[in-house]
Amino acid sequence: xxxxxVLIIGPGYAGKRYINAFQSLEGEFRxxxxxxxxxxxxxxxxxxTYYSNIExxxxxxxxxxxxxxxxxxxxxxxxxxxxxxxxxxxxxKPLVNSADDLHRIRQALVNTLGFCMDMVERYxxxxxxxxxxxxxNSLTLLRANFIWGKDRIHDHRTTCGVPSEIIHSLDxxxxxxxxxxxxxxxxxxxxxxxxxxxxxxxxxxxxVTARLGEALITGYxxxxxxxxxxxxxxxxxxxEKELVYARLTFDTPEWDNDHLRLWKHTKQGDELIQAFTTSxxxxxxxxxxxxxxxxxxxxxxxxxxxxxxxxHAFADLDTSLRLQRLLNTIEHxxxxxxxxxxxLKDERExxxxxxxxxxxx
Numbered sequence: 001x002x003x004x005x006v007l008i009i010g011p012g013y014a015g016k017r018y019i020n021a022f023q024s025l026e027g028e029f030r031x032x033x034x035x036x037x038x039x040x041x042x043x044x045x046x047x048x049t050y051y052s053n054i055e056x057x058x059x060x061x062x063x064x065x066x067x068x069x070x071x072x073x074x075x076x077x078x079x080x081x082x083x084x085x086x087x088x089x090x091x092x093k094p095l096v097n098s099a100d101d102l103h104r105i106r107q108a109l110v111n112t113l114g115f116c117m118d119m120v121e122r123y124x125x126x127x128x129x130x131x132x133x134x135x136x137n138s139l140t141l142l143r144a145n146f147i148w149g150k151d152r153i154h155d156h157r158t159t160c161g162v163p164s165e166i167i168h169s170l171d172x173x174x175x176x177x178x179x180x181x182x183x184x185x186x187x188x189x190x191x192x193x194x195x196x197x198x199x200x201x202x203x204x205x206x207x208v209t210a211r212l213g214e215a216l217i218t219g220y221x222x223x224x225x226x227x228x229x230x231x232x233x234x235x236x237x238x239x240e241k242e243l244v245y246a247r248l249t250f251d252t253p254e255w256d257n258d259h260l261r262l263w264k265h266t267k268q269g270d271e272l273i274q275a276f277t278t279s280x281x282x283x284x285x286x287x288x289x290x291x292x293x294x295x296x297x298x299x300x301x302x303x304x305x306x307x308x309x310x311x312h313a314f315a316d317l318d319t320s321l322r323l324q325r326l327l328n329t330i331e332h333x334x335x336x337x338x339x340x341x342x343x344l345k346d347e348r349e350x351x352x353x354x355x356x357x358x359x360x361x
Contacts, residue, residue, distance in 0.1 A: 009068050122175055256278065259280060
């Protein structure tokens with residue numbers, strides 16, 4: 001029987017989602033024995049081997065795949081400790097922070113078998129449909145706008161701020177409509193505040209203008225949005241010189257409930273091309289919020305065990321570094337206002353993993 005050794009570095013909210021995703025897929029790979037271990041500052045209530053440091057875990061567990069799920073401010077420190085590792089790495093987003101040395105990151109990971117940053121919305125059926133429709137119908141993007149936000153004011157986790165949120169929408173615009181083009185930032189304006197335990201002047205919201213080839217892109221992303229709001233609007237031109245409209249909506253009203261509406265305007269009204277919502281009514285309750293993550297993990301497992309190329313191209317190291325450079329440019333160019341104050345009591349109130357998914361997702 002083959003074996004797949006999985007190491008989770010940081011078994012918090014994100015790390016446990018990955019554990020659930022791997023375990024839920026074991027039945028599809030019955031000829032493989034899955035062995036789990038984790039690295040954390042202290043031992044957790046998990047039935048797996050615990051390591052207090054990465055060096056020991058690498059030597060003793062011999063992981064085939066490592067999930068880096070620590071807080072984003074600690075990604076670089078972990079990735080540097082994985083220098084020379086020759087297995088597969090899945091990394092939570094963003095890759096690192098704006099102050100981290102990207103050249104050193106690339107050098108540290110040069111020997112990896114594969115790399116995948118967690119751009120989970122790539123794995124939505126709604127995303128798939130629109131991406132394929134654009135290709136099959138030779139559409140050209142003219143205009144796109146996104147809103148991508150949620151409320152993390154009471155979150156107990158550290159964060160680099162809104163770059164960790166806006167990365168999803170930036171990646172999606174390129175993934176869906178970019179073909180071989182990449183985003184070029186024009187301008188950015190943002191707000192900083194003490195919403196996070198990470199500091200009193202953390203960038204919590206940002207509005208950007210950019211170009212994707214000839215297309216104009218605008219967007220707003222925030223960690224102090226009063227609701228979870230994840231939409232991308234597109235206007236395309238067709239070879240017949242007609243306008244085609246599309247809206248993608250993610251995780252509404254629940255995680256992994258995604259929506260696509262695709263249409264044309266006519267003199268007689270809207271001509272609907274496609275409209276659907278992803279749903280998982282037959283899924284176990286525990287798996288309903290990790291459907292896209294399970295697709296990602298399944299493709300990683302197939303890549304490792306069967307040498308199968310992924311159906312959805314991995315957000316590999318080159319892609320992750322490029323997206324990080326774009327985030328760094330936003331942070332460096334943004335005009336800031338603030339700081340806003342969200343801590344009104346003597347002590348900050350925090351929500352933990354036992355709290356609301358709306359807060360922690």
